[in-house]
Amino acid sequence: MDWQTEDLKYIWHPCSQMKDYETLPPIVIERGEGINLYDINGKCYKDVISSWWCNLLGHCNPRITKALKEQSEKLEHVIFANFTHKPVITLCQKLMNYLPKGLCKFNFADNGSSAIEMALKMSFQYHYQTGNKKKKRFMALSDGYHGETLGALSAGALDLYAEIYKPILLDVKRINAPDCFRCPYGKCRNNCNCECIIEAEKTFDTWGEETAALIIEPLLQGSAGMRIYPPLYIKKLRELCDKYNVHLIADEIATGYGRTGKMFACDWAGVSPDIMCLSKGLTGGYMPMAAAVTTQEIYNAFYDDYLKGRAFMHSHTYAGNPLAAACANAVLDIFKEDQILDSLPMRNSLFHKIVSEKFLQHKNVGEVRHIGFINAIELVKNKETKEPFEAALRTGYQVYKKALKKGLILRPLGDVLYFNPPLIITEEDMHEIVNLAFEALEETI
Numbered sequence: 001m002d003w004q005t006e007d008l009k010y011i012w013h014p015c016s017q018m019k020d021y022e023t024l025p026p027i028v029i030e031r032g033e034g035i036n037l038y039d040i041n042g043k044c045y046k047d048v049i050s051s052w053w054c055n056l057l058g059h060c061n062p063r064i065t066k067a068l069k070e071q072s073e074k075l076e077h078v079i080f081a082n083f084t085h086k087p088v089i090t091l092c093q094k095l096m097n098y099l100p101k102g103l104c105k106f107n108f109a110d111n112g113s114s115a116i117e118m119a120l121k122m123s124f125q126y127h128y129q130t131g132n133k134k135k136k137r138f139m140a141l142s143d144g145y146h147g148e149t150l151g152a153l154s155a156g157a158l159d160l161y162a163e164i165y166k167p168i169l170l171d172v173k174r175i176n177a178p179d180c181f182r183c184p185y186g187k188c189r190n191n192c193n194c195e196c197i198i199e200a201e202k203t204f205d206t207w208g209e210e211t212a213a214l215i216i217e218p219l220l221q222g223s224a225g226m227r228i229y230p231p232l233y234i235k236k237l238r239e240l241c242d243k244y245n246v247h248l249i250a251d252e253i254a255t256g257y258g259r260t261g262k263m264f265a266c267d268w269a270g271v272s273p274d275i276m277c278l279s280k281g282l283t284g285g286y287m288p289m290a291a292a293v294t295t296q297e298i299y300n301a302f303y304d305d306y307l308k309g310r311a312f313m314h315s316h317t318y319a320g321n322p323l324a325a326a327c328a329n330a331v332l333d334i335f336k337e338d339q340i341l342d343s344l345p346m347r348n349s350l351f352h353k354i355v356s357e358k359f360l361q362h363k364n365v366g367e368v369r370h371i372g373f374i375n376a377i378e379l380v381k382n383k384e385t386k387e388p389f390e391a392a393l394r395t396g397y398q399v400y401k402k403a404l405k406k407g408l409i410l411r412p413l414g415d416v417l418y419f420n421p422p423l424i425i426t427e428e429d430m431h432e433i434v435n436l437a438f439e440a441l442e443e444t445i
Protein backbone atom coordinates (compact mmCIF):
# COMPACT_ATOMS: atom_id res chain seq x y z
CA MET A 1 0.00 0.00 0.00
CA ASP A 2 1.16 3.52 -0.77
CA TRP A 3 0.61 5.00 2.67
CA GLN A 4 1.48 8.54 1.66
CA THR A 5 -1.15 8.63 -1.06
CA GLU A 6 -3.71 7.05 1.23
CA ASP A 7 -2.88 9.63 3.91
CA LEU A 8 -3.43 12.53 1.54
CA LYS A 9 -6.70 11.02 0.40
CA TYR A 10 -8.14 11.44 3.90
CA ILE A 11 -6.09 13.54 6.23
CA TRP A 12 -6.02 17.27 6.67
CA HIS A 13 -2.83 17.80 8.65
CA PRO A 14 -2.59 20.39 11.41
CA CYS A 15 -0.91 23.71 10.83
CA SER A 16 0.00 22.86 7.26
CA GLN A 17 -0.57 24.27 3.80
CA MET A 18 -1.63 20.97 2.30
CA LYS A 19 -0.35 22.03 -1.11
CA ASP A 20 3.19 21.88 0.32
CA TYR A 21 2.61 18.13 0.67
CA GLU A 22 2.66 17.81 -3.13
CA THR A 23 6.44 18.22 -2.99
CA LEU A 24 6.94 16.99 0.56
CA PRO A 25 4.44 14.23 1.39
CA PRO A 26 3.98 13.21 5.03
CA ILE A 27 6.63 10.88 6.42
CA VAL A 28 5.09 7.68 7.68
CA ILE A 29 6.60 6.87 11.06
CA GLU A 30 6.41 3.34 12.33
CA ARG A 31 8.23 3.34 15.63
CA GLY A 32 10.22 5.45 18.03
CA GLU A 33 13.03 4.81 20.46
CA GLY A 34 14.70 7.49 22.58
CA ILE A 35 15.47 10.48 20.41
CA ASN A 36 14.96 8.46 17.20
CA LEU A 37 11.95 7.95 14.98
CA TYR A 38 11.94 5.31 12.23
CA ASP A 39 9.81 5.47 9.10
CA ILE A 40 8.27 2.50 7.31
CA ASN A 41 11.41 2.15 5.18
CA GLY A 42 13.60 1.97 8.24
CA LYS A 43 15.08 5.45 7.81
CA CYS A 44 15.99 7.09 11.11
CA TYR A 45 15.04 10.65 12.04
CA LYS A 46 16.52 12.46 15.03
CA ASP A 47 13.59 14.11 16.78
CA VAL A 48 15.28 17.21 18.18
CA ILE A 49 11.99 19.10 18.56
CA SER A 50 10.51 16.50 20.90
CA SER A 51 7.56 15.97 18.53
CA TRP A 52 5.91 19.34 19.08
CA TRP A 53 7.76 19.86 22.37
CA CYS A 54 5.92 17.17 24.31
CA ASN A 55 8.20 14.14 24.16
CA LEU A 56 10.14 14.63 27.37
CA LEU A 57 12.02 11.44 28.16
CA GLY A 58 12.41 9.82 24.77
CA HIS A 59 10.01 7.91 22.54
CA CYS A 60 8.69 4.64 23.92
CA ASN A 61 10.36 5.14 27.26
CA PRO A 62 10.12 1.65 28.80
CA ARG A 63 9.10 2.89 32.25
CA ILE A 64 6.27 5.09 30.96
CA THR A 65 5.14 2.36 28.57
CA LYS A 66 4.99 -0.09 31.47
CA ALA A 67 2.90 2.29 33.58
CA LEU A 68 0.50 2.86 30.69
CA LYS A 69 0.17 -0.86 30.03
CA GLU A 70 -0.52 -1.69 33.66
CA GLN A 71 -3.08 1.07 34.01
CA SER A 72 -4.85 0.03 30.81
CA GLU A 73 -5.52 -3.36 32.33
CA LYS A 74 -7.16 -1.80 35.41
CA LEU A 75 -9.13 1.26 34.35
CA GLU A 76 -9.05 3.20 31.11
CA HIS A 77 -11.54 5.97 31.88
CA VAL A 78 -14.15 7.09 34.32
CA ILE A 79 -16.43 10.11 34.53
CA PHE A 80 -14.55 12.68 36.59
CA ALA A 81 -17.54 14.43 38.16
CA ASN A 82 -18.33 12.66 41.43
CA PHE A 83 -15.81 9.92 40.64
CA THR A 84 -12.09 9.80 41.05
CA HIS A 85 -9.21 7.33 40.99
CA LYS A 86 -5.83 6.75 42.60
CA PRO A 87 -3.54 7.68 39.66
CA VAL A 88 -4.85 11.23 39.42
CA ILE A 89 -4.79 11.80 43.18
CA THR A 90 -1.22 10.50 43.32
CA LEU A 91 -0.30 12.84 40.48
CA CYS A 92 -1.51 15.89 42.43
CA GLN A 93 0.38 14.74 45.52
CA LYS A 94 3.56 14.37 43.52
CA LEU A 95 3.18 17.67 41.68
CA MET A 96 2.80 19.49 45.00
CA ASN A 97 6.51 18.80 45.58
CA TYR A 98 7.39 20.88 42.55
CA LEU A 99 4.78 23.61 42.13
CA PRO A 100 5.43 27.21 43.15
CA LYS A 101 4.08 28.11 46.58
CA GLY A 102 0.33 28.63 46.78
CA LEU A 103 -0.72 26.49 43.82
CA CYS A 104 -2.73 23.60 45.22
CA LYS A 105 -6.02 23.07 43.32
CA PHE A 106 -5.97 21.09 40.09
CA ASN A 107 -8.50 21.38 37.28
CA PHE A 108 -7.80 18.91 34.50
CA ALA A 109 -8.35 19.05 30.74
CA ASP A 110 -6.95 17.13 27.80
CA ASN A 111 -4.99 19.70 25.77
CA GLY A 112 -3.13 22.91 26.34
CA SER A 113 -5.62 25.24 24.66
CA SER A 114 -8.39 23.91 26.89
CA ALA A 115 -6.27 24.55 29.99
CA ILE A 116 -5.89 28.16 28.81
CA GLU A 117 -9.65 28.45 28.33
CA MET A 118 -10.16 27.16 31.86
CA ALA A 119 -7.68 29.66 33.27
CA LEU A 120 -9.33 32.61 31.51
CA LYS A 121 -12.84 31.62 32.53
CA MET A 122 -11.75 30.83 36.08
CA SER A 123 -10.13 34.24 36.48
CA PHE A 124 -13.11 36.14 35.10
CA GLN A 125 -15.54 34.21 37.27
CA TYR A 126 -13.39 34.71 40.36
CA HIS A 127 -13.52 38.48 39.98
CA TYR A 128 -17.22 38.41 39.12
CA GLN A 129 -17.98 36.43 42.25
CA THR A 130 -15.81 38.56 44.52
CA GLY A 131 -17.51 41.83 43.57
CA ASN A 132 -15.29 43.00 40.71
CA LYS A 133 -17.78 42.76 37.87
CA LYS A 134 -15.97 45.34 35.79
CA LYS A 135 -12.98 43.04 35.36
CA LYS A 136 -13.96 41.63 31.98
CA ARG A 137 -10.74 41.91 30.04
CA PHE A 138 -7.52 40.03 29.61
CA MET A 139 -4.04 41.27 28.93
CA ALA A 140 -1.30 39.39 27.15
CA LEU A 141 2.13 39.92 25.69
CA SER A 142 2.60 40.76 22.04
CA ASP A 143 3.95 37.80 20.07
CA GLY A 144 2.50 35.38 22.61
CA TYR A 145 1.11 31.96 21.77
CA HIS A 146 -1.46 30.17 23.90
CA GLY A 147 -3.19 27.70 21.60
CA GLU A 148 -5.80 27.55 18.89
CA THR A 149 -9.29 27.59 20.42
CA LEU A 150 -10.98 30.97 20.19
CA GLY A 151 -10.18 32.14 23.72
CA ALA A 152 -6.61 30.90 23.59
CA LEU A 153 -6.18 32.34 20.11
CA SER A 154 -7.45 35.70 21.39
CA ALA A 155 -4.81 35.66 24.12
CA GLY A 156 -2.15 34.79 21.57
CA ALA A 157 -0.82 37.47 19.29
CA LEU A 158 0.71 35.78 16.31
CA ASP A 159 -0.90 36.87 13.06
CA LEU A 160 0.21 33.65 11.41
CA TYR A 161 -2.45 31.83 13.44
CA ALA A 162 -4.87 34.57 14.45
CA GLU A 163 -5.11 37.21 11.72
CA ILE A 164 -8.03 35.81 9.78
CA TYR A 165 -10.10 35.21 12.92
CA LYS A 166 -9.72 38.71 14.38
CA PRO A 167 -13.36 39.64 13.70
CA ILE A 168 -14.50 36.85 16.03
CA LEU A 169 -11.83 37.08 18.77
CA LEU A 170 -11.89 38.70 22.22
CA ASP A 171 -10.43 42.19 22.47
CA VAL A 172 -7.33 41.28 24.49
CA LYS A 173 -5.08 44.19 25.46
CA ARG A 174 -1.44 43.82 24.48
CA ILE A 175 1.75 44.63 26.27
CA ASN A 176 4.73 45.06 23.96
CA ALA A 177 6.80 42.06 24.94
CA PRO A 178 10.54 42.25 25.56
CA ASP A 179 12.49 41.83 22.33
CA CYS A 180 15.95 41.10 23.63
CA PHE A 181 17.53 40.30 20.26
CA ARG A 182 16.49 43.66 18.82
CA CYS A 183 16.09 45.57 22.10
CA PRO A 184 14.58 49.00 21.43
CA TYR A 185 16.31 50.27 24.59
CA GLY A 186 19.73 49.15 23.39
CA LYS A 187 20.18 46.82 26.39
CA CYS A 188 21.33 43.23 26.70
CA ARG A 189 19.20 40.53 28.32
CA ASN A 190 21.94 39.34 30.68
CA ASN A 191 22.38 42.57 32.59
CA CYS A 192 19.49 44.91 31.82
CA ASN A 193 17.03 46.24 34.34
CA CYS A 194 14.04 45.36 32.12
CA GLU A 195 13.62 48.95 31.05
CA CYS A 196 10.92 47.69 28.67
CA ILE A 197 8.61 47.10 31.66
CA ILE A 198 7.44 50.63 30.97
CA GLU A 199 5.38 49.15 28.14
CA ALA A 200 3.56 46.96 30.65
CA GLU A 201 3.12 49.89 33.04
CA LYS A 202 1.41 51.84 30.28
CA THR A 203 -0.99 49.02 29.48
CA PHE A 204 -1.77 48.43 33.17
CA ASP A 205 -2.31 52.13 33.67
CA THR A 206 -4.96 52.20 30.95
CA TRP A 207 -6.57 48.78 31.34
CA GLY A 208 -5.52 47.39 34.75
CA GLU A 209 -8.75 48.24 36.56
CA GLU A 210 -10.88 46.44 33.97
CA THR A 211 -8.58 43.46 33.63
CA ALA A 212 -9.14 40.06 35.19
CA ALA A 213 -5.85 38.44 34.25
CA LEU A 214 -2.58 38.84 32.45
CA ILE A 215 -1.43 35.72 30.65
CA ILE A 216 2.21 35.12 29.77
CA GLU A 217 4.58 32.48 28.53
CA PRO A 218 7.21 32.82 31.25
CA LEU A 219 10.79 33.46 30.04
CA LEU A 220 10.30 31.87 26.65
CA GLN A 221 7.92 32.94 23.90
CA GLY A 222 8.12 29.68 22.04
CA SER A 223 6.07 30.04 18.89
CA ALA A 224 7.21 33.64 18.44
CA GLY A 225 10.61 32.19 17.52
CA MET A 226 12.00 31.02 20.85
CA ARG A 227 12.30 34.55 22.15
CA ILE A 228 13.90 34.59 25.58
CA TYR A 229 13.56 37.34 28.19
CA PRO A 230 14.97 37.72 31.71
CA PRO A 231 13.32 36.45 34.94
CA LEU A 232 13.33 39.98 36.36
CA TYR A 233 10.63 40.88 33.84
CA ILE A 234 8.27 38.31 35.38
CA LYS A 235 8.97 39.67 38.86
CA LYS A 236 8.02 43.12 37.67
CA LEU A 237 4.87 41.83 36.01
CA ARG A 238 3.92 40.09 39.26
CA GLU A 239 4.24 43.42 41.10
CA LEU A 240 2.03 45.15 38.55
CA CYS A 241 -0.56 42.38 38.79
CA ASP A 242 -0.63 42.72 42.58
CA LYS A 243 -0.98 46.48 42.37
CA TYR A 244 -3.99 46.29 40.04
CA ASN A 245 -5.61 43.14 41.46
CA VAL A 246 -4.99 41.28 38.22
CA HIS A 247 -4.32 37.53 38.14
CA LEU A 248 -1.07 36.32 36.68
CA ILE A 249 -1.64 33.26 34.49
CA ALA A 250 1.59 31.44 33.68
CA ASP A 251 1.28 29.36 30.53
CA GLU A 252 3.94 26.76 31.32
CA ILE A 253 2.62 24.37 28.69
CA ALA A 254 5.89 24.57 26.76
CA THR A 255 8.27 25.73 29.51
CA GLY A 256 7.28 23.38 32.33
CA TYR A 257 8.95 20.10 33.23
CA GLY A 258 12.59 21.08 33.05
CA ARG A 259 12.55 22.60 29.59
CA THR A 260 14.15 25.80 30.89
CA GLY A 261 16.57 23.99 33.17
CA LYS A 262 14.34 24.24 36.23
CA MET A 263 11.05 22.44 36.82
CA PHE A 264 9.10 25.57 35.85
CA ALA A 265 10.19 28.77 34.17
CA CYS A 266 8.54 30.71 37.03
CA ASP A 267 11.11 29.14 39.37
CA TRP A 268 13.85 31.26 37.78
CA ALA A 269 12.00 34.36 38.94
CA GLY A 270 10.85 32.93 42.25
CA VAL A 271 7.35 33.97 41.27
CA SER A 272 4.07 32.18 42.00
CA PRO A 273 1.35 32.76 39.44
CA ASP A 274 -2.33 32.66 40.39
CA ILE A 275 -2.98 30.03 37.77
CA MET A 276 -0.47 27.80 36.02
CA CYS A 277 -1.33 25.90 32.84
CA LEU A 278 0.43 22.62 32.15
CA SER A 279 0.32 20.15 29.28
CA LYS A 280 2.93 19.04 26.72
CA GLY A 281 5.56 17.47 29.02
CA LEU A 282 3.03 16.43 31.64
CA THR A 283 2.66 12.86 30.37
CA GLY A 284 6.06 12.76 28.68
CA GLY A 285 4.28 13.13 25.35
CA TYR A 286 2.32 9.91 25.80
CA MET A 287 -1.29 10.89 26.39
CA PRO A 288 -3.22 14.12 25.97
CA MET A 289 -3.53 15.77 29.38
CA ALA A 290 -3.52 19.30 30.69
CA ALA A 291 -4.17 21.10 33.94
CA ALA A 292 -4.91 24.58 35.21
CA VAL A 293 -3.52 24.66 38.73
CA THR A 294 -4.64 27.44 41.03
CA THR A 295 -4.72 28.79 44.56
CA GLN A 296 -6.95 28.12 47.53
CA GLU A 297 -8.11 31.72 47.28
CA ILE A 298 -9.45 31.37 43.76
CA TYR A 299 -10.96 28.00 44.59
CA ASN A 300 -12.76 29.48 47.62
CA ALA A 301 -14.57 32.03 45.46
CA PHE A 302 -16.42 29.16 43.76
CA TYR A 303 -17.14 27.15 46.91
CA ASP A 304 -20.71 27.61 48.11
CA ASP A 305 -24.15 26.04 48.35
CA TYR A 306 -25.23 24.61 45.01
CA LEU A 307 -28.16 26.95 44.59
CA LYS A 308 -25.91 30.02 44.78
CA GLY A 309 -24.75 29.02 41.27
CA ARG A 310 -21.09 29.77 41.92
CA ALA A 311 -19.56 26.49 40.74
CA PHE A 312 -17.10 26.31 37.86
CA MET A 313 -19.34 24.62 35.30
CA HIS A 314 -16.55 23.61 32.97
CA SER A 315 -15.79 20.07 31.91
CA HIS A 316 -13.93 18.02 29.36
CA THR A 317 -14.89 14.43 28.74
CA TYR A 318 -11.33 13.20 29.11
CA ALA A 319 -10.50 15.35 32.15
CA GLY A 320 -8.19 13.54 34.55
CA ASN A 321 -8.02 10.43 32.40
CA PRO A 322 -6.45 7.50 34.31
CA LEU A 323 -4.18 6.36 31.46
CA ALA A 324 -2.80 9.88 31.13
CA ALA A 325 -2.42 10.19 34.90
CA ALA A 326 -0.49 6.90 35.01
CA CYS A 327 1.94 8.23 32.41
CA ALA A 328 2.24 11.55 34.26
CA ASN A 329 3.09 9.67 37.45
CA ALA A 330 5.73 7.63 35.65
CA VAL A 331 7.30 10.85 34.36
CA LEU A 332 7.61 12.27 37.87
CA ASP A 333 8.98 8.96 39.16
CA ILE A 334 11.69 9.09 36.49
CA PHE A 335 12.44 12.71 37.38
CA LYS A 336 13.02 11.61 40.96
CA GLU A 337 14.81 8.30 40.40
CA ASP A 338 17.13 9.63 37.70
CA GLN A 339 17.56 13.04 39.35
CA ILE A 340 16.76 14.61 36.01
CA LEU A 341 16.52 18.18 37.29
CA ASP A 342 19.89 17.97 39.08
CA SER A 343 21.51 16.74 35.89
CA LEU A 344 20.28 19.64 33.79
CA PRO A 345 22.56 22.61 34.58
CA MET A 346 25.75 20.87 33.43
CA ARG A 347 24.22 19.14 30.44
CA ASN A 348 22.36 22.31 29.38
CA SER A 349 25.64 24.26 29.37
CA LEU A 350 27.43 21.54 27.46
CA PHE A 351 24.79 21.51 24.74
CA HIS A 352 24.79 25.28 24.43
CA LYS A 353 28.57 25.23 24.09
CA ILE A 354 28.36 22.67 21.29
CA VAL A 355 25.64 24.61 19.46
CA SER A 356 27.25 28.04 19.75
CA GLU A 357 30.74 26.84 18.84
CA LYS A 358 29.33 25.43 15.64
CA PHE A 359 26.85 28.10 14.60
CA LEU A 360 27.94 31.42 16.00
CA GLN A 361 30.68 32.05 13.46
CA HIS A 362 28.33 31.54 10.50
CA LYS A 363 27.81 34.77 8.59
CA ASN A 364 24.02 34.46 8.64
CA VAL A 365 23.57 33.59 12.30
CA GLY A 366 22.44 36.66 14.21
CA GLU A 367 22.20 35.05 17.63
CA VAL A 368 22.35 31.68 19.36
CA ARG A 369 20.17 32.06 22.44
CA HIS A 370 19.39 29.35 24.90
CA ILE A 371 17.47 28.39 27.98
CA GLY A 372 17.63 24.84 29.25
CA PHE A 373 18.21 22.53 26.30
CA ILE A 374 16.35 24.93 24.05
CA ASN A 375 18.83 26.56 21.71
CA ALA A 376 17.56 28.92 19.03
CA ILE A 377 19.58 30.03 16.04
CA GLU A 378 18.22 33.19 14.47
CA LEU A 379 19.12 33.44 10.80
CA VAL A 380 19.61 36.93 9.40
CA LYS A 381 20.55 38.32 6.02
CA ASN A 382 22.98 40.75 7.64
CA LYS A 383 24.71 39.98 10.90
CA GLU A 384 25.64 43.59 11.69
CA THR A 385 22.25 45.20 11.07
CA LYS A 386 20.26 42.06 12.07
CA GLU A 387 18.25 42.56 8.88
CA PRO A 388 16.13 39.45 8.32
CA PHE A 389 15.88 37.45 5.10
CA GLU A 390 12.90 38.21 2.88
CA ALA A 391 10.05 36.12 4.27
CA ALA A 392 9.12 34.86 0.79
CA LEU A 393 12.43 32.99 0.56
CA ARG A 394 11.24 30.72 3.38
CA THR A 395 14.86 30.19 4.34
CA GLY A 396 13.97 28.27 7.50
CA TYR A 397 11.71 25.96 5.52
CA GLN A 398 14.52 25.28 3.00
CA VAL A 399 16.84 24.30 5.86
CA TYR A 400 14.09 22.10 7.25
CA LYS A 401 13.79 20.17 3.98
CA LYS A 402 17.56 19.71 3.69
CA ALA A 403 17.75 18.51 7.30
CA LEU A 404 14.94 16.02 6.77
CA LYS A 405 16.91 14.36 3.97
CA LYS A 406 19.72 13.93 6.47
CA GLY A 407 17.41 12.37 9.03
CA LEU A 408 16.95 15.36 11.31
CA ILE A 409 13.63 16.93 12.29
CA LEU A 410 14.09 20.66 12.78
CA ARG A 411 10.78 22.38 11.95
CA PRO A 412 12.03 25.98 12.25
CA LEU A 413 9.82 28.88 13.32
CA GLY A 414 10.19 31.22 10.37
CA ASP A 415 13.93 31.76 10.10
CA VAL A 416 14.66 30.62 13.63
CA LEU A 417 16.16 27.14 13.74
CA TYR A 418 15.96 25.57 17.13
CA PHE A 419 16.68 22.47 19.15
CA ASN A 420 14.28 21.39 21.88
CA PRO A 421 15.36 17.79 22.42
CA PRO A 422 14.09 15.33 25.02
CA LEU A 423 15.83 15.73 28.38
CA ILE A 424 17.51 12.34 27.98
CA ILE A 425 19.70 13.43 25.06
CA THR A 426 23.25 12.04 25.16
CA GLU A 427 26.46 13.91 24.46
CA GLU A 428 26.98 11.82 21.34
CA ASP A 429 23.54 12.81 20.03
CA MET A 430 24.25 16.46 20.81
CA HIS A 431 27.28 16.44 18.50
CA GLU A 432 25.51 14.51 15.79
CA ILE A 433 22.38 16.69 15.60
CA VAL A 434 24.39 19.91 15.68
CA ASN A 435 26.62 18.69 12.85
CA LEU A 436 23.65 17.60 10.74
CA ALA A 437 21.81 20.88 11.28
CA PHE A 438 24.91 22.87 10.38
CA GLU A 439 25.38 20.90 7.16
CA ALA A 440 21.73 21.58 6.26
CA LEU A 441 22.27 25.29 6.87
CA GLU A 442 25.44 25.44 4.78
CA GLU A 443 23.77 23.64 1.89
CA THR A 444 20.86 26.10 1.99
CA ILE A 445 22.77 29.38 2.16
Ligand SMILES: *Cc1c(COP(=O)(O)O)cnc(C)c1O
Pocket residue numbers: 111112113114116145146147148217222251252253254255279280
Ligand atom coordinates in the same frame (compact mmCIF):
# COMPACT_ATOMS: atom_id res chain seq x y z
C1 LIG B 1 1.40 24.08 22.64
C2 LIG B 1 1.07 25.27 23.44
C3 LIG B 1 -0.26 25.59 23.79
C4 LIG B 1 -1.45 24.81 23.27
O1 LIG B 1 -1.47 23.48 23.63
P1 LIG B 1 -2.29 22.44 22.71
O2 LIG B 1 -2.23 21.16 23.46
O3 LIG B 1 -1.58 22.39 21.40
O4 LIG B 1 -3.68 22.96 22.60
C5 LIG B 1 -0.47 26.68 24.59
N1 LIG B 1 0.54 27.43 25.04
C6 LIG B 1 1.82 27.15 24.75
C7 LIG B 1 2.90 28.00 25.31
C8 LIG B 1 2.13 26.08 23.93
O5 LIG B 1 3.40 25.84 23.59
